[in-house]
Amino acid sequence: MEKNFFLEASLTGLAKWLRFMGYKAELAVKKITPEVIAENQDKFFLITSSETASLLEKYNLKYLLLPRGSLKQQLFFLIHKLNLKASLSLDICTLCGEKLLPVKKEDFRNRIPPKVWERYKEFNYCPKCDKLYWEGDHIKRLRKRFKAFLKLSNA
Numbered sequence: 001m002e003k004n005f006f007l008e009a010s011l012t013g014l015a016k017w018l019r020f021m022g023y024k025a026e027l028a029v030k031k032i033t034p035e036v037i038a039e040n041q042d043k044f045f046l047i048t049s050s051e052t053a054s055l056l057e058k059y060n061l062k063y064l065l066l067p068r069g070s071l072k073q074q075l076f077f078l079i080h081k082l083n084l085k086a087s088l089s090l091d092i093c094t095l096c097g098e099k100l101l102p103v104k105k106e107d108f109r110n111r112i113p114p115k116v117w118e119r120y121k122e123f124n125y126c127p128k129c130d131k132l133y134w135e136g137d138h139i140k141r142l143r144k145r146f147k148a149f150l151k152l153s154n155a
Contacts (some may be wrong), residue, residue, distance in 0.1 A: 006043035022089030
């Protein structure tokens, strides 16, 4: 079952990491109200407010009340509580959550810095944000940080 998450506005960092993992994650732009709930009934809510939890229970919707701790604690808790795959897929735009499309780098030559053009062959594109992605050195740092997030000893 593919999870489609809806996160309260304060969980921006968590939404980004869920997208890195390949999950759809939409962020609330305002407080979660009955109107917002009605528009997102098909989603799984991730929240930190017990007040919002009561509201979601009233509507009989699926949610997870996350600890108000660090991003590391929240991500670790979420992965283990919902049994999510603990790996990075990097196939979703981190800004909007749209599925990335593999593209030919030749079609984007004017947008790719010369050193990036020389070093990398594979590029992905977000049609919604008009953003181009490639697996640069930052991906190694991202993977290392993700592994650190998954370690319970420091959670």
